[in-house]
Amino acid sequence: xxxxxxxxxxDAYVDGELAPDEAQAFRAHAAHCPDCASxxxxxxxxxxxxxxxxxxxxxxxxxxxxxxxxMRASTQRRGxxxxxxxxxxxxxxxxxxxAAAAVIxxxxxxxxxxxxxxxxxxxxxxxxxHVTNLASSTPVEVVSSDRHTxxxxxxxxxxxxxxxxxxxxxxxxxxxxxxxYFHQEPGAHLIFAYQRHxxxxxxxxxxxxxxxxxxxxxxxxxxxxxxxxxxxxxxYVLVSDVNAAALQQLASLLQRH
Amino acid sequence: xxPDSAEHQEFEQLALPLFDSLYNFARWLSKDKTEAExxxxxxxxxxxxxxxxxxxxxxxxxxxxxxxxxxxxxSRTGLQTKLTVQLDVEEEGPVTTxxxxxxxxxxxxxxxxxxxxxxxxLPVSYREVVLLCDVEEMKYAEIAEVLSVPIGTVMSRLxxxxxxxxxxxxxxxxxxARSKVNDRR
Numbered sequence: 001x002x003x004x005x006x007x008x009x010x011d012a013y014v015d016g017e018l019a020p021d022e023a024q025a026f027r028a029h030a031a032h033c034p035d036c037a038s039x040x041x042x043x044x045x046x047x048x049x050x051x052x053x054x055x056x057x058x059x060x061x062x063x064x065x066x067x068x069x070x071m072r073a074s075t076q077r078r079g080x081x082x083x084x085x086x087x088x089x090x091x092x093x094x095x096x097x098x099a100a101a102a103v104i105x106x107x108x109x110x111x112x113x114x115x116x117x118x119x120x121x122x123x124x125x126x127x128x129x130h131v132t133n134l135a136s137s138t139p140v141e142v143v144s145s146d147r148h149t150x151x152x153x154x155x156x157x158x159x160x161x162x163x164x165x166x167x168x169x170x171x172x173x174x175x176x177x178x179x180x181y182f183h184q185e186p187g188a189h190l191i192f193a194y195q196r197h198x199x200x201x202x203x204x205x206x207x208x209x210x211x212x213x214x215x216x217x218x219x220x221x222x223x224x225x226x227x228x229x230x231x232x233x234x235x236y237v238l239v240s241d242v243n244a245a246a247l248q249q250l251a252s253l254l255q256r257h
Numbered sequence: 258x259x260p261d262s263a264e265h266q267e268f269e270q271l272a273l274p275l276f277d278s279l280y281n282f283a284r285w286l287s288k289d290k291t292e293a294e295x296x297x298x299x300x301x302x303x304x305x306x307x308x309x310x311x312x313x314x315x316x317x318x319x320x321x322x323x324x325x326x327x328x329x330x331x332s333r334t335g336l337q338t339k340l341t342v343q344l345d346v347e348e349e350g351p352v353t354t355x356x357x358x359x360x361x362x363x364x365x366x367x368x369x370x371x372x373x374x375x376x377x378x379l380p381v382s383y384r385e386v387v388l389l390c391d392v393e394e395m396k397y398a399e400i401a402e403v404l405s406v407p408i409g410t411v412m413s414r415l416x417x418x419x420x421x422x423x424x425x426x427x428x429x430x431x432x433x434a435r436s437k438v439n440d441r442r
Contacts (some may be wrong), residue, residue, distance in 0.1 A: 074305065
């Protein structure tokens with residue numbers, strides 16, 4: 001075997017991935033080939049240096065305690081005792097009276113406010129759109145945190161234009177955007193990150209088909225919050241699982257523009 | 258109820274020794290303390306929930322690292338990273354390495370800080386392979402399992418990742434040498 005061939009296997013040798021007889025043959029070759037020996041030595045030293053450099057971060061004892069507590073609590077929730085004696089099961093039951101009250105309120109709402117159902121359906125559809133777009137293999141078609149890149153990208157792709165605020169110094173980060181369709185209307189789907197959550201901002205031309213009249217909405221079943229408003233004939237809808245306050249903050253940043 | 262409690266104890270016995278390594282890896286991936294902490298916490302919670310689906314006798318460490326990495330990929334930073342990588346042309350072909358002496362020695366002779374900086378600046382698909390191989394000292398087959406890619410891909414990414422490190426560090430060395438010459442003038 002030539003030196004070039006040997007040297008192409010030096011990674012595998014250093015990583016201990018050669019079969020024992022191959023490793024033996026390599027050592028035999030390197031014993032009388034200073035070139036291959038020095039490459040193998042340098043690679044071994046490089047590997048050691050990377051190992052030392054790579055052992056860089058140590059978790060805090062606080063994190064260890066938090067993770068342990070989290071695991072033990074979750075096992076207990078499943079009705080299993082790890083540290084403490086079993087609790088009466090009734091404690092872990094959902095608060096039925098509250099759930100019943102919610103059902104009654106919801107029924108009353110549907111009865112008294114005609115049309116509400118349809119409107120929240122529209123919003124639910126947008127919540128679905130938020131989930132399906134984020135779950136797709138290409139959640140964003142234009143990847144950029146720069147509003148001056150994202151905004152022009154939509155030119156010619158949607159039949160309107162909109163402004164994006166500068167998010168510097170806010171907890172929100174623009175991730176990118178994509179074209180989306182809602183009730184056969186093309187629109188912009190912008191994605192923002194907030195901590196580890198994603199927020200969708202949909203922008204459509206405000207048409208009666210959108211049939212959205214409420215300004216905010218919380219879907220208890222899916223735990224999504226929505227905020228919506230119109231500006232200059234455009235309908236903006238924010239959808240996310242972040243809390244309503246954070247959503248309101250992003251809404252006012254977008255509205256200020 | 259007993260089996261669940263026993264299962265939990267078995268999980269802790271297997272998983273806690275990996276705690277430090279998982280945190281170190283999470284921090285290298287996310288480059289952020291808070292995010293790494295969240296990643297580790299989520300990984301342990303997910304792994305415990307899914308522990309019954311773990312096949313005994315298979316590689317538990319690879320299983321944990323895979324959960325951590327998948328959790329990272331769906332996190333904000335991970336999603337951004339993944340999208341960036343998708344936009345780049347990912348080179349997967351065989352790597353031809355020429356062993357010039359100064360470049361070969363670049364990693365071993367770099368300072369710890371310079372090496373850490375160079376690792377940090379590697380694209381995540383190379384960074385993770387190099388760390389799993391050299392820091393966690395995983396076998397190629399184990400790395401392939403963590404990343405859900407063929408062994409050949411592990412080998413080519415590893416070769417390319419190391420090559421990028423050598424290039425970055427020898428370029429930096431050349432730069433420092435030149436600036437020293439300029440200082441002397």
